[in-house]
Amino acid sequence: MTDMNPEVAAQLEQQKQNCIFCKIISGAMQGKNVYDDNLMSGILDINPCTKGHTLIMPKEHYPIMPLLPPETFKHIFGKMPAIVGALKNAMLTTGLNILIANGGVAGQQSPHFLFHLLPREAGDNLDKYSFDMPGPIDEKKATEINSMLGNNLPIMMNNHFGRNPATWRKGDIHTIPYIEAIEGTKIYEDEKVTVFIPKIQMCIGHLVVYSNEEEFEFENLSEESGSHLFYTASFAATAVFEGMGAHGSNIILKTGTSNDNTEGKLAIHIIPRFGEDGLDLINPPLKNKPNLDEIQGKIKDKFFVIQHSEEKPKVAPVINLDEIKPEVINFESDGYGNTQDINENKDANTNPEDEIANAINKIINN
Numbered sequence: 001m002t003d004m005n006p007e008v009a010a011q012l013e014q015q016k017q018n019c020i021f022c023k024i025i026s027g028a029m030q031g032k033n034v035y036d037d038n039l040m041s042g043i044l045d046i047n048p049c050t051k052g053h054t055l056i057m058p059k060e061h062y063p064i065m066p067l068l069p070p071e072t073f074k075h076i077f078g079k080m081p082a083i084v085g086a087l088k089n090a091m092l093t094t095g096l097n098i099l100i101a102n103g104g105v106a107g108q109q110s111p112h113f114l115f116h117l118l119p120r121e122a123g124d125n126l127d128k129y130s131f132d133m134p135g136p137i138d139e140k141k142a143t144e145i146n147s148m149l150g151n152n153l154p155i156m157m158n159n160h161f162g163r164n165p166a167t168w169r170k171g172d173i174h175t176i177p178y179i180e181a182i183e184g185t186k187i188y189e190d191e192k193v194t195v196f197i198p199k200i201q202m203c204i205g206h207l208v209v210y211s212n213e214e215e216f217e218f219e220n221l222s223e224e225s226g227s228h229l230f231y232t233a234s235f236a237a238t239a240v241f242e243g244m245g246a247h248g249s250n251i252i253l254k255t256g257t258s259n260d261n262t263e264g265k266l267a268i269h270i271i272p273r274f275g276e277d278g279l280d281l282i283n284p285p286l287k288n289k290p291n292l293d294e295i296q297g298k299i300k301d302k303f304f305v306i307q308h309s310e311e312k313p314k315v316a317p318v319i320n321l322d323e324i325k326p327e328v329i330n331f332e333s334d335g336y337g338n339t340q341d342i343n344e345n346k347d348a349n350t351n352p353e354d355e356i357a358n359a360i361n362k363i364i365n366n
């Protein structure tokens with residue numbers, strides 16, 4: 001999305017060398033890996049907020065979401081419907097949240113961009129994502145900001161389509177009944193998504209992205225629709241970030257039923273964040289830590305199929321008997337050169353979970 005100048009690139013290189021997640025990805029440090037392909041990794045959070053709390057990240061070190069190259073963005077968020085379905089399946093849960101924290105004020109704890117998958121179940125007592133209570137809002141300022149967002153987001157989306165043309169985009173939009181019933185102000189729509197300023201805003205700049213194809217389950221979306229939903233959420237976050245001078249933002253997807261989503265509807269909320277805004281969208285870790293090895297096994301089993309779904313079938317080469325030279329017959333590499341389980345690198349003298357926790361604390365406190 002963004003070209004990087006040499007100074008930023010040098011800073012990044014420095015950051016990367018101290019990055020705990022780069023170390024886990026390279027295998028220099030132990031993590032509870034559950035997913036691994038050529039562009040992204042999934043590991044269990046070692047201080048989970050819910051059973052099956054999983055972190056998804058690009059293999060390459062990018063500090064924030066807008067720095068992800070388009071092919072990485074598309075790959076990761078395109079895979080998310082399948083990953084979310086598999087995770088719900090593995091943990092036998094009814095609902096799930098995806099949480100993205102952009103910036104320290106939004107709860108970003110590491111300089112390696114990642115996001116949280118939080119499987120939800122009835123009675124888990126998480127109550128951060130109700131979004132059904134209006135915040136104290138200055139009406140005059142809200143009108144001003146909302147009109148700016150209504151103007152800027154469609155321009156940003158048009159620019160996005162200019163750079164990444166989509167064959168499905170024909171300007172032929174049929175609004176479906178559940179979208180028509182949503183209360184709020186529609187500020188953007190295309191064939192796949194609609195963006196609203198909700199009637200109940202928890203703060204100025206609060207936006208909601210809905211799918212125009214799926215009312216409830218995120219896992220039913222195609223790769224293209226999954227990634228477009230998150231592209232739209234990412235641009236909505238950038239619009240509030242730039243237009244309001246926010247210090248950060250949270251992007252929170254809700255799908256399936258939980259105590260704060262009783263109808264189980266699919267929506268992505270974008271919440272601009274400022275220092276000392278009084279919001280707290282990060283759930284505390286579970287007091288009784290579940291058995292992570294057992295959970296890792298269950299999730300890995302379900303993710304395995306997705307991880308290997310992209311492998312190209314090995315096609316037998318066509319051999320021309322007139323010029324047979326056996327040494328030049330190569331089977332194409334499947335591109336999965338780096339699937340070694342990092343548990344093999346276990347160092348018996350250290351407690352890796354403490355090591356990771358210490359390193360994360362260092363990042364937060366610096």
Ligand SMILES: [Zn+2]
Binds near residue numbers: 061
């Ligand atoms: Zn990193």
